[in-house]
Amino acid sequence: MINRVTQQTIQRNTLANLQTNLGRMADLQARMSSGKTITKPSDDPTATGRTMAMRADQAAAAQASRNADDGIAWLGTTDNAMQASITALRRVRDLTVQASSSGSVGAASREAIATEIDGIRDQLLDLANTNIQGRAVFAGTTGDGVAFDDASSATPYAWHGTAGATVARRLSPDATVRVDSDGVAAFGQGATSVFALLDKISADLRSTPEVTGRLGEIDTKLNGMLSQVANVGIRYKQVTDAQSLIAAKIQDTTSSISGIEDIDLAETIMELKMQEVAYQGALGAGARVLQPTLMDFLR
């Protein structure tokens, strides 16, 4: 069917085409000024689903990164305390060896050694009660602020923690890492604790029996501490590894989200330019077609 063409149809068509062109211009303009290709779900439903999932991943990773930083602080503090404890216990071993060289050490010297060992016991107790922001790292879930009672309490060297209760930091949806340490494994508790052992050594020194026999007990405690410090080291490594993974994940998701949501500037500018040319063309064509009528030529 061949259409009859009238001024009105030309007008309407021109107007409709200009509207379409201007609509596309506005669309591109909105994309340029907001910098986003997706402003509402219907712009690209599939991409919307992907970017929403990625945003959730990103938020989880950002939180995991905070968790890891916090975990590093805990494990660092624990490690320092353990290292210092081991140094102190080694000093006790040296002193015990020195005191057991019978004949060469007089009563006064034994007393001096006993006093030093008492001091070291207090230092060890301090180290065992190391806390981070008010929380004892060797009895993670206690609210008491200390991990071990001191000698003068009703229950000497009693441990405040709960067996099996751990402080953990979440590094990913399916991985947590323990950031506190088992105080009992590291120091023992009550009568079998390293503190009680030191008390016994200092008592032995003062009452002059042989202390050589205690060396074996010291070594057992020392081995316990060494295995704990190794354990802390392994977990420290686990957290630092996770930190770099998390950092990489945050970067990945950020760039993926940007890749999905953000515009390609060069492409959009090109499109905008092309659309502008099309719009100007439509305007020009409209101006030429709409203006003349037969009247311009009849005299």
Added chain:
Amino acid sequence: MSTFSGLSTALSSLNAQRQALQVSGQNIANANTVGYTRQRADLQSVDATSVPSLFSTPLGPGNGVASVGIARLGDDFLDARVRNQTSQASYNSANATTFNRLESVVAEPGDTGVAAGLQQFWAAWEDVSNAPDSGATRTALIGKAATLTHQIADTYRAYQGQWDQARTEATALVSQVNSAASSIADLNNQIRGVLVSGGSANELIDKRSELITQLSGLVGASSRAMPDGTVNVMVAGNPLVSGDRAQAIQVDGAYAMSPAIQEPPTVTNVVHLTWSSTGTPLVLDGGSLAGTLTSLQPGSYGGPIANAISKINDLATSVANAVNAIHSGGKTLAAPPSDTGVAFFTLAAGVPAAIGLSVAITDPNMVAAANTANGALDGSIADQISQLREGNSSPDAGWRNFVVDLGVTSEAATRKANVSETSRSVAENLQRSNASVDVDEEMTNMLSFQRAYEGAARVLTAIDQMLDTLINRTGLVGR
């Protein structure tokens, strides 16, 4: 043959050409009038007078020209096509508008939507798990939870607002339909009167045609022409206008959203149309009113707003239930016996879940972060709650699915609206190209009418001079 018959022939031409010129003038005057259909004077030659006898043949030339009427150059089939397309296009456009509005409320993807609120809420639980002794993280958690409940409630209220607006629109559209229908009935009456008395009702017919197209946009009406010049307007198979009588329609059903979208739906509360006179329900098959009514339906009847409302309620319920299930098994910092079995969220009874959702606790110490078996500063319960975000059945995934689903439906609805709008504009373009005034054409017609008028005047002059020769200059020999 009369001596003077030439004069009346010329006169008939003068009259006819003048009238044709006037019609051209009317056309040009209405070149930009919406709904105007071009007209043309129907000229017909007048037969020569014949002697009344058997086998008589006309003697001499004919008796000039007569204007037998003014034709309206419209095409009923093109009009019907425009109406059909308009009805579909209006329906699809109303649908697309509903989905676009639903979409604009969710603010996804972004940093301000419900998804972001959920993420911050879960992260706050992890912070509490990291530092169960810190009052600051507990307070922050309660704040984040309150923000989330507000976001959910705000989304619900926005949807409710959209429903209320659509309900008001439905009432307004129905009164537009009724007033258009009664105008058409009036016009039918006038047109019949004019046609009976032999006049030209072209302008009235244009007006009526505009109104019928308007009605097809509103309720998907179609028309059926009657022999007496009136038209019957049909909606869903029943006459909305028949002759000079119009039937009124009305919206029935609840004015408030809750009863109207309640499940299972009740006949009296669901928003629907009825004929005012009989109370019989009518189901529209097109037009923007049909689109608006669809958006008001309950979820089981495919109402998009009700569907969104149920999704946001589901979100509120699933967050509250999932968090409470774990939280009530945890231990707070408060003294026994109020240290366990504490609910984190409450869902008020008797109101929709999205509105009824609120944080049950105000005291930061009442947040149960610890496992009952472990120490007071254990964070395993808080950690467990924070992991509710994972998995395909998490509230986050539910919300994400809803948003993506909404996006897909909205995209489809918009595309459908664009396609039907294109076919509507094609149909309208065809109708316009047939019915609209072409100024060039009218100009050419004017030229020919003017020339014909001049020619007729010249014929008149010639006959006049001829008669002058006969009457005044004959028989003067020898004077």
